[in-house]
Amino acid sequence: MQFIKANPGTHLRKIKRELNLAMGVIQYHLYRLERERSVVSARHGLYKRYYADQGPRIEERAIVNVLFQETERDLILYLLENPRASQKELSQFARISPSSTNWHMKRLSQAGFVEARRERGFVVYTVKGDPGMILSLLRSYHPRIWDKWAERLADLMT
Incomplete structure (x- = not known):
């Protein structure tokens, strides 16, 4: 226990x-x-x-579960830093194929973490929910990852 x-x-x-x-x-x-x-x-x-x-509360557990998945966590952190990123940008950042990116983003979208919208013929993604709570949970449950991303994400906390 x-x-x-x-x-x-x-x-x-x-x-x-x-x-x-x-x-x-x-x-x-x-x-x-x-x-x-x-x-x-x-x-x-x-x-x-x-x-x-x-x-953690039930709604926080869902976020913590996603934060344990390396690729999905990295995609969410990238979206926090770069709102309205395209699938191509996400694929290049995560160094995974567009089909893998699509699979991860579909899972995140179905779970209610990201929203997909069409803009000028492209699908762009944004994080749904409170970025502050996501970052707070990241800091609590993944301190090493927080240290790695802290400087890049500091502006989002203010």
Whole structure:
């Protein structure tokens, strides 16, 4: 329980790796903690992430889940820095194919994180929601990534 409080949004394999316990032991205790409602879980893609019940609010958990995905996190941070970026710009920034960019942006759009609009024959994307909350969660849950992006994103916080 203490590990999950200290590392909200962690997944099963990370708990195993960090605590060096048997998988069955971890699964048993997570099951018990969920039944007691001390821990809640949320599935995001292939990962089931665990949070202390007093951890981030439900709407914040969705953002934290996306911030754990490297490509999607980088795309959102790029959009915070460059609102109304095109798919081509996002592809070049993330160094992924346009089809992969489209796949990620479609997922982010369906999850309600970004909005896609047509402008002059191109699709441009903007971040929906509060950029301050996204950056605050990034600072809390990903301090190393925050340090890397801090100078570039400092203007967005003011």
